Amino acid sequence: MAKINDNYLKLKAGYLFPEIGRRVRAFAEANPTAKVIRLGIGDVTRPLAPAVLKAFHDAVDDLATTERFAGYGPEQGYDWLIDTIIEKSYTPRGVELKTSEMFISDGSKCDCANILDIFAMDNVVAIGDPVYPVYNDTNVMIGRTGEADEKGYYQGVVYLPCNEANGFIPALPTGKVDIIYLCFPNNPTGVVADKAELKRWVDYAIANDAVIFFDAAYEAFITDPAIPHSIYEIEGAKQCAIEFRSFSKTAGFTGVRCGLVVVPEEVMGTTPSGEKYSFNKLWLRRTTTKFNGASYPVQRAAAAVYSEQGWQQTKEIIDYYMENARIIREGLTEAGVTIFGGVNAPYIWLKTPAGMTSWDFFDKLLTECHVVGTPGSGFGPSGEGYFRLSAFGNRDNVVEAVERIKKNLK
Numbered sequence: 001m002a003k004i005n006d007n008y009l010k011l012k013a014g015y016l017f018p019e020i021g022r023r024v025r026a027f028a029e030a031n032p033t034a035k036v037i038r039l040g041i042g043d044v045t046r047p048l049a050p051a052v053l054k055a056f057h058d059a060v061d062d063l064a065t066t067e068r069f070a071g072y073g074p075e076q077g078y079d080w081l082i083d084t085i086i087e088k089s090y091t092p093r094g095v096e097l098k099t100s101e102m103f104i105s106d107g108s109k110c111d112c113a114n115i116l117d118i119f120a121m122d123n124v125v126a127i128g129d130p131v132y133p134v135y136n137d138t139n140v141m142i143g144r145t146g147e148a149d150e151k152g153y154y155q156g157v158v159y160l161p162c163n164e165a166n167g168f169i170p171a172l173p174t175g176k177v178d179i180i181y182l183c184f185p186n187n188p189t190g191v192v193a194d195k196a197e198l199k200r201w202v203d204y205a206i207a208n209d210a211v212i213f214f215d216a217a218y219e220a221f222i223t224d225p226a227i228p229h230s231i232y233e234i235e236g237a238k239q240c241a242i243e244f245r246s247f248s249k250t251a252g253f254t255g256v257r258c259g260l261v262v263v264p265e266e267v268m269g270t271t272p273s274g275e276k277y278s279f280n281k282l283w284l285r286r287t288t289t290k291f292n293g294a295s296y297p298v299q300r301a302a303a304a305v306y307s308e309q310g311w312q313q314t315k316e317i318i319d320y321y322m323e324n325a326r327i328i329r330e331g332l333t334e335a336g337v338t339i340f341g342g343v344n345a346p347y348i349w350l351k352t353p354a355g356m357t358s359w360d361f362f363d364k365l366l367t368e369c370h371v372v373g374t375p376g377s378g379f380g381p382s383g384e385g386y387f388r389l390s391a392f393g394n395r396d397n398v399v400e401a402v403e404r405i406k407k408n409l410k
Contacts, residue, residue, distance in 0.1 A: 007143045012152055016133050016378035017041050020362075027366055037401040039328075040372040042187070042346070042390045044252045046320060048301070049313035052251060055304030059297035070296035075288045077104025077260070081299045085260065088306040095232040101264050101280060103287055104302075106294050108217050108246035108259040113138040114290070115213065115242065115261070118282040119269070123178035126158040128170045130188055130376055130383030132215070135181045151381040161382045162189065168340060168349070169193055172200060176208050182231075183215035185222060188379045188388040189349040190341015192227045198234045205240035211267060211279070212241040217259075220250040220318055222344045238264040242279065249346065249392070251305045251314050258294050258302045321346050324398045325391035331402035335409045346391040349376070353409060361387050369404040 020040055028036060048056070062068035076082075082102045090097050105111050112134050121144055127135050139145055139157060146155025153159050158177050160170030168189040173180075182201060184193040205212050214231040222229055231241045243262040247253035263283045268276040294302075304310040329342035338351040352361040358375035365371045376386030391398070 005141070005143075007141050007145075010140050010145065010147055010154070011137060012148055016374070019378070020372065020374065023362070024366065024372055031370075034370045036366075036370050036372060037393070037397045037404075038372040039389045039391075039393055039398070039401055040374045042249065042392050043254050044249060044321075044392045045394050046252055046317045048252050048256070049305070049310055049317060051307055051310035051313055052301050052304045055307075055310070056256075056297055056301040059300035062300075063296070073293045073296055073299070075291050075293045076284060077102070077293065078296075078299050081303045082260075084303050084306050088311070090230060090232070093228075093230060093233055095230055097232070097262060098265070100284075101262055103261045103263065103283065104294050104299060105259045105261060105291070106257040107248060107253075108215065108244040108261075109134055111244050111259055111261045112213065112215060114286070115244075115283070116142055116144075117286050117290075118279060119179060119211075124156075124158060124176070125179045125181070126160055126173050126177040127181045128162050128183070128186075129153075129159045129381060130162060130379030130386070131181065132183060132187050133379060135213075136380070153381065159380070159382075162186075163382055164340075167191065169197060172204050176210075178208075178210050180205060180210055180212045181215070182212055183217070185218040185345035186341075186347075187215075187218065187345075188347055188374065188376065188383065189386075190343070190345035190347040191349075192222065192224070192344045194226060195228055195234060198228060198231060198237075202231070202234045202236045202240060206236055209270070210240065211269070212237070214241050214243045216243055217246040218249060218345050218347075219245065220314075221322060221346050223322065224344055227344055232262070232264075239266045239268075242267060247302055247305065250318070251302070252317060253298075253302070256298055256301065258298050320395070321391045324393060324395060327395075327398055328389055328391060328402055331406060335406040337409065342391070348389045348391070350387050350389065352376075352385050352387050355385070358384055358387055364408075365405065369401070369408050371401045371404055 082099050086097050145157055148154045162168040162170050168191045219229040231237045231243055245260050247258040263280045265278055265280045267279045269279050271277050305314050325342040328348050329339050333339050340349040342348040358377040362375045374388040376383030
């Protein structure tokens with residue numbers, strides 16, 4: 001009989017978002033007339049920008065002609081898309097990248113998991129807490145960890161608590177680690193890191209021959225011009241950092257699927273014999289073996305995001321969501337709730353009132369306000385006592401949800 005990968009059995013309960021979905025479905029079935037407003041899972045609600053949609057349609061039409069038909073493309077993405085992203089998003093920030101250092105994918109969630117393929121199992125991994133669950137769970141799935149303790153911490157992982165005391169920015173590890181996950185603007189807390197903070201991490205990584213996995217999925221939502229959008233704005237980062245980006249929230253591609261990974265040629269690992277080897281070469285090999293590339297129409301649509309008209313329309317959508325964030329942040333602050341984030345990120349991180357647990361507050365909002373959020377404990381033990389709300393909603397629903405919550409908390 002075929003044997004299972006029993007590392008999956010180490011995972012605690014279900015993945016966070018399916019569990020939220022299960023509870024919401026049960027409530028909706030029991031209360032069919034209730035209008036449930038979802039501010040939990042960070043799915044977008046606005047349509048694609050018109051210029052992006054037109055490029056998508058035009059690319060589909062290309063497939064109907066012999067002259068413009070596109071079959072297999074390069075697994076790592078078309079040069080015309082990669083060069084456009086570099087020119088429009090990296091070069092203006094003083095970041096020089098080669099076409100060969102960027103890889104187009106079907107989303108950064110997959111990339112954050114798949115990147116582990118090219119790293120040895122005995123690397124020591126450091127993960128923030130609370131954190132996007134994919135970082136933690138995928139390390140469990142591949143067998144890098146032992147069992148979880150009563151708090152939910154897995155043996156073999158270095159956890160870096162993020163709390164009010166440290167401004168939800170983790171302290172440097174006290175010992176040596178090999179891989180460091182950083183996410184700024186952060187999911188779930190919505191906090192950002194300035195250049196001085198990121199420089200501390202880059203310096204640590206260089207000094208310890210570590211690699212930073214930098215998740216910049218929400219960089220387009222930064223409003224403060226002093227906050228870096230890319231880890232490569234920090235001197236030395238191209239020697240030690242791999243960056244992940246996504247079109248999901250930036251351009252509303254949650255259902256379209258497109259992301260990218262930047263693996264600079266200078267980022268090196270060590271072979272068993274002690275020789276240096278470029279992770280860029282390994283990721284190229286992995287990509288060309290296990291992936292057939294994002295579809296041609298999707299990549300044409302992604303390129304249109306960076307057109308003059310496309311970016312103007314995309315920025316208007318981003319501004320719409322950030323106005324939602326302001327409404328949530330200011331409305332709940334008026335109600336006496338302690339709020340973090342929501343300024344340079346589309347997530348609002350709040351302290352649960354009256355010492356309630358995260359899941360108890362989830363159930364309270366769902367049953368009494370008919371509003372769905374995300375329990376902070378689902379992002380890690382240090383998230384207990386906190387709660388995440390998403391700004392990716394319809395404006396009228398956001399306003400109504402805030403009013404419901406404010407009325408309930410009086």
